[in-house]
Amino acid sequence: MALLEVQDLTKRFGGLMANQDIDLHVSPGEILGLIGPNGAGKTTFFNCITGFYPPTQGAVHFLDEEITGWSPERVCQAGIARTFQIVKVLRDMTVLENVMVGAFLRYPRTADARRKALEVLGFTELADVRDQISRNLTIADKKRLELARALATEPKLLFLDEAMAGLNPTETNEAVAMVRRLREQGITMVLVEHVMKVIMPLADRVVVLDSGEVIADDVPAKIATNERVIEAYLGEKYRATD
Ligand SMILES: Nc1ncnc2c1ncn2[C@@H]1O[C@H](COP(=O)(O)OP(=O)(O)OP(=O)(O)O)[C@@H](O)[C@H]1O
Ligand SMILES: [Mg+2]
Numbered sequence: 001m002a003l004l005e006v007q008d009l010t011k012r013f014g015g016l017m018a019n020q021d022i023d024l025h026v027s028p029g030e031i032l033g034l035i036g037p038n039g040a041g042k043t044t045f046f047n048c049i050t051g052f053y054p055p056t057q058g059a060v061h062f063l064d065e066e067i068t069g070w071s072p073e074r075v076c077q078a079g080i081a082r083t084f085q086i087v088k089v090l091r092d093m094t095v096l097e098n099v100m101v102g103a104f105l106r107y108p109r110t111a112d113a114r115r116k117a118l119e120v121l122g123f124t125e126l127a128d129v130r131d132q133i134s135r136n137l138t139i140a141d142k143k144r145l146e147l148a149r150a151l152a153t154e155p156k157l158l159f160l161d162e163a164m165a166g167l168n169p170t171e172t173n174e175a176v177a178m179v180r181r182l183r184e185q186g187i188t189m190v191l192v193e194h195v196m197k198v199i200m201p202l203a204d205r206v207v208v209l210d211s212g213e214v215i216a217d218d219v220p221a222k223i224a225t226n227e228r229v230i231e232a233y234l235g236e237k238y239r240a241t242d
Contacts (some may be wrong), residue, residue: 002061003028003157003188004049004080009058011041011048011212018044020212022058026157031183032190033203033220037233040209042192043085046159050082051075062157076105081155083146085162085192091135095126098134098145102152116152124148124178140171147178158182158189164198176202196234200224208233 002025011019018041026032034042047053049060051072060068062078070078081102090098099117100110107113121127124144129137134145143163150158164175172195179189179202193199199206199220206223208216210232216223223229 001028002026003063005061006049007059007061009045009048009060010056011044011053012056017212019048019055019209022209022212022214024207024214024217026188026190028188029183029186030188030204031179031202033199033206034190034192034209035194035196035199035206035223035233036209036215039211040233041212042209043161044212045209046082046161046190046192049075050080050159073105076153076155079154079156080159081150081153081157082159083143083150083161083163085165087139087142087146089134089137089142089145089149091133093134094131095134095137095145095148096121096130099126099148099152102149105153113152116154117148120148120152123181124151139166140168140174143167143175144178151182155187158187159192160189161192162194163191164193164195172198196224 004026006022006024009019009022022045036042048055051070054069059066062080067075067078096117099120100113103113103116107116121130124147126144126148129141137145164172167175176198191199203220206220207214208223208229215232216226216229
């Protein structure tokens with residue numbers, strides 16, 4: 001049974017079909033890669049699922065409930081968390097406070113939220129900078145902080161939008177290791193990434209979007225040799241990053 005089931009999802013901005021009749025499921029425990037060229041609709045898809053945009057049409061089911069059009073808070077309460085392509089940390093708050101914002105969703109009492117936040121900061125290796133003002137962090141640490149805040153909400157399903165963009169090779173390897181550890185903890189993930197040598201070994205399955213439509217849904221080895229995918233996206237990109 002699917003953890004997330006998306007049927008016929010369409011998002012229109014005026015005359016632009018950013019997402020078009022998307023059928024997609026996410027199975028429990030899997031890492032699903034979501035790839036495609038710039039403007040293909042990947043972030044829009046995340047926004048429609050996580051409550052930031054109401055879909056124009058279609059249905060989203062998570063676990064046993066229909067969550068179509070729910071608010072971001074309600075979606076998060078149901079067990080779906082996300083990070084943003086452009087990091088959104090609360091710049092003037094400390095690292096610990098940022099993560100507590102996430103933890104409060106599950107733990108209304110301050111002491112409990114703090115305990116949860118500290119646990120997550122340990123897991124994400126941010127404990128050393130917990131009292132720093134967030135705006136002073138490196139981009140890699142800001143991304144990790146955003147992940148920590150998402151994890152503090154205790155998600156069952158996690159959407160990561162280009163979590164590895166802008167990281168150097170060492171930081172990228174650390175981020176990959178983190179994703180593997182999260183999977184061991186039982187968190188199901190959807191990853192949007194442009195770096196094929198990161199996504200291909202990490203993903204169990206890859207869905208490819210092009211101009212808002214799903215053009216392929218398969219295991220990574222088959223995606224890498226899919227003519228339509230190579231033509232629309234992978235061609236130079238895969239070779240360029242290989
Ligand atoms: N709020 C919005 N209003 C109008 N158009 C939008 C809005 N958000 C996205 N779009 C448009 O929808 C299309 C899909 O954009 P989206 O950001 O989802 O692509 P993406 O696959 O995430 O691209 P990238 O890889 O560059 O991040 C683009 O043409 C974009 O300009
Ligand atoms: Mg995007």
